Amino acid sequence: MFLTINSVSLLIAQEADSLIQFHYASLPDDSSKAIELYKKGFEERNKNIKEAFIYANACENSAINSKNNYAIAKANNLLGILYFKTGKLSKAEHYHDYALSIWEQLNNKEGIGLTLINLGNIFSDKNQKENAEQVYLEALNIFNELKNYKQKANALNNIGIIKFENGNISVAKHYFENAYQLAEQLNDYELKAFCLNNIGAAYEREKKWNEAWAYYDDARELRELMDNQTDLVDSYINLASVSLENKKTEQAKGYISKGITISNEQDYAEGKIALYELNIKFFLTKNEPDSALHYQKLFYEEKLKLVSEEEDVSFNSNNNIDVKTLEEKITTLENKNYVLYYWIGVLIVFLVMITYLLFKQKNEQKR
Secondary structure, X not given: OHHHHHHHHHHHHHHHHHHHHHOHXXXXXXXXXXXXXXXXXXXXXXXXXXXXXXXXXXXXXXXXHHOOHHHHHHHHHHHHHHHHHXXXXXXXXXHHHHHHHHHHHHOOHHHHHHHHHHHHHHHHHXXXXXXXXXXXXHHHHHHHHHOOHHHHXXXXXXXXXXXXXXXXXXXXXXXXXXXXXXXXXXXXXXXXXXXXXXXXXXHHHOOOHHHHHHHHHHHHHHHHHHOOHXXXXXXXXXXXXXXXXXXXXXXXXXXXXXXXXXHHHHOOHHHHHHHHHHHHHHHHHOOOHHHHHHHHHHHHHHHHHHHHHHOOOOOOOOOOOOHHHHHHHHHHHHHHHHHHHHHHHHHHHHHHXXXXXXXXXXXXXXX
């Protein structure tokens, strides 16, 4: 099985490299190459993240060679999106900041608005909710002015997420539903799936499991139609979560297994972390502590790996980071790792105690 997976991954990489070498090399100049590579990388972002990175890196190289600021901004935007999708928030923020500075120089309002939304997503994941809402509102104003209804819907959806995370569920649902109405008018499947997913989350928070499952399943169906693999994992996570709450454990297990398979293929770290956590819950409900312990170990290994990679400071040479910034990032990483090791230690002690108590209980039953 592992050899087959590795062969598939290698074949995909070879296909992307060959396409770049033979097709895009025939384009008239580096600016044209960068824009076409951007389109291809963006198209692949939800289907195959590894292949998307190949196109994004080639896009960046062509953009730098072209000395075309528009192309350079697009390349940085794409890399920021991909690093965000793989959970590397510091790298993502770095690339989006750089793109924003170029869009502002060019006075490109659409580019500014799009980058503000991307930065808002990062702030939201970093739990900087006020900063996230502020940039989403700035983006919303820009897209209202430009009459760009797709991006207006994106901004409304993301503001809804902030309201949701602040506990304002009814207000959040209002934003999601307004965004969905625009997505329906545009017949944008990807946007519709996002909105349906978030409406489902609102119902889940209200413990309305059947309504939540229905919206989540509608989102899954659209994502399967589009072959959006990483977003499909998110749908499986949500469907599994609701199924567990609804005591449908075997249904949940099916969703978890599908999600883990895709997450491993796509190297989708955040997906794996969420699914391992659900598997812990699943095996505890099945009274299988050994299996739960196995997934607890995988959960913390993936968490530690993600923290280490997220704080990686090896950016490309076209962007400058001073020594002080490097030292601060290294210190932050060390502190995060110490905290993580502490909690792993606590977990180990806790699991040893559970094992001892179970062993003691079995011996008492034998007597």
